[in-house]
Amino acid sequence: MHPDLLIHTKMKKAQIQIGETIAVLFVFFILIIIGFMFYVKIIKSNIELETEELSQLRSVGISQKIMFLPEVQCSEDNIIIDNCIDILKLDSAQSIMKKNEIYYYDLLEFSDVSISQIYPNEAKWNLYSRKIEDFNSKFVTNVPISLYDPATRKHGFGVLTIETLFK
Amino acid sequence: MMNKKGFEIQFNWIFVLVAGTAIILFFTVVVIKQKNVSETSTKATILKSMEAVITGASVSTDTTNIIDIPNSDIEVDCGRVSIGGVSKQYQSLVLFAPSLIKGNKLITQTLAFSTPYRATNLLYITSPQMRYIIIGDSKLAKEINKSMPSELKKEFYQSMPEIKNMNNYKIRFVLFENLIDFPKALEKMPDSDVTAIKINGDSEKGIIEFWQKESNSWLSKGTSFYIGKQSLIGAIYADTLDVYECNMRNVFSRLNLVTKIYAERTKKLTQGATSGRQFQCNQFYSNALSQLNSIFAASSNFNKGNIDVIADSAKSLSSENKNAQIYSCTLIY
Numbered sequence: 001m002h003p004d005l006l007i008h009t010k011m012k013k014a015q016i017q018i019g020e021t022i023a024v025l026f027v028f029f030i031l032i033i034i035g036f037m038f039y040v041k042i043i044k045s046n047i048e049l050e051t052e053e054l055s056q057l058r059s060v061g062i063s064q065k066i067m068f069l070p071e072v073q074c075s076e077d078n079i080i081i082d083n084c085i086d087i088l089k090l091d092s093a094q095s096i097m098k099k100n101e102i103y104y105y106d107l108l109e110f111s112d113v114s115i116s117q118i119y120p121n122e123a124k125w126n127l128y129s130r131k132i133e134d135f136n137s138k139f140v141t142n143v144p145i146s147l148y149d150p151a152t153r154k155h156g157f158g159v160l161t162i163e164t165l166f167k
Numbered sequence: 168m169m170n171k172k173g174f175e176i177q178f179n180w181i182f183v184l185v186a187g188t189a190i191i192l193f194f195t196v197v198v199i200k201q202k203n204v205s206e207t208s209t210k211a212t213i214l215k216s217m218e219a220v221i222t223g224a225s226v227s228t229d230t231t232n233i234i235d236i237p238n239s240d241i242e243v244d245c246g247r248v249s250i251g252g253v254s255k256q257y258q259s260l261v262l263f264a265p266s267l268i269k270g271n272k273l274i275t276q277t278l279a280f281s282t283p284y285r286a287t288n289l290l291y292i293t294s295p296q297m298r299y300i301i302i303g304d305s306k307l308a309k310e311i312n313k314s315m316p317s318e319l320k321k322e323f324y325q326s327m328p329e330i331k332n333m334n335n336y337k338i339r340f341v342l343f344e345n346l347i348d349f350p351k352a353l354e355k356m357p358d359s360d361v362t363a364i365k366i367n368g369d370s371e372k373g374i375i376e377f378w379q380k381e382s383n384s385w386l387s388k389g390t391s392f393y394i395g396k397q398s399l400i401g402a403i404y405a406d407t408l409d410v411y412e413c414n415m416r417n418v419f420s421r422l423n424l425v426t427k428i429y430a431e432r433t434k435k436l437t438q439g440a441t442s443g444r445q446f447q448c449n450q451f452y453s454n455a456l457s458q459l460n461s462i463f464a465a466s467s468n469f470n471k472g473n474i475d476v477i478a479d480s481a482k483s484l485s486s487e488n489k490n491a492q493i494y495s496c497t498l499i500y
Binding site for chain 1: 186226488
């Protein structure tokens, strides 16, 4: 074979080999990227699930905090009565919580808290309201409660509605 | 020919080297990123459990819990809890804790702050690795020792013992009598890790002096006040005067809001008690209202004068509530 032709053939072979290696590397990186994308997708869905769970937990936490607020809770000689709201406290708590909305934001975050009396009369109190427009999740918790009127010493029945919003 | 072949082999090696470096670099970046994400995620998990503790504290009183957490250093400041770079800010948090909580366990305690009605819950957090040395022979010293959880690394002495260094990261002395001489065994510890409070008062109210180690003696860090055993316990857990006073200011602002509600409620009870059997109750409600108004005015600021006013009014209010109970009136709180 002519020496020039031999050099040309060997050069071509080397070029093909380099091309092959580049192709292998390209495929390797493509596979890694696909694997990585798959991993990110799984992680993302896990994070979304965790966020949802966390929002639910926070919502339950806010509901619990409201139920135990000394501002509205019933007590007899400083002994707390569970699931009971004092109507006389409610009237003043409503205006005080509205006036100190920023203070209560620390406890109740972005939420809307209202109490509806069902029996003996129908009445409604809006305790706290701080909402956001661009929320991602919203949870509504309804808690049946006893509404105590210390003036008449009678218990009524109502529902505490807590609407929590999360970004 | 040989030169060309040699060049081809060398080029192959260079190519392998570049490709290998690129692959190693890629995986190193991925591993480092993943490590950072994992660390941040652990910190966020601890912070979440702290949030859960804080929520739990606001809904339960007189409870003690031991919580397992990943080994970490939690920094607590006025209205801020942080772990590494992750932190959570609170506007009106009542959390009495040392400035640094180390270890894989948290001891939490909650007590109600009542004057005499419950205004808020006080949350105390500390580490089992922190050492508390209570020295005193008074009734209050014994009560405080009993009130603090048994899970704590606490020691109670009636007089000054010989103190040994047990390699705790922080030591807090709680002194009910005179200030002790600085223990020689603790001289090598960092200054900020050995602190003391000297209590002068009873279970109702009193003065707290804050001290900190300075080489081989004590350095005064200032004086503050307490109202009730609960706030005194707060001064034991919080290792700096600033954190204690910040928490007490938050307690007072909550007391102010709650008192306003109780005052309005009592006013309504007074209006409703103008006829029949309930007329007798009116007097108790009027007396209670004036006490509530004085607590409301005094809770606007945390200082010695206001503490005295609140303590006196709380006593009177408690007796008015008892009177209301005796005469079968609706209770004030």
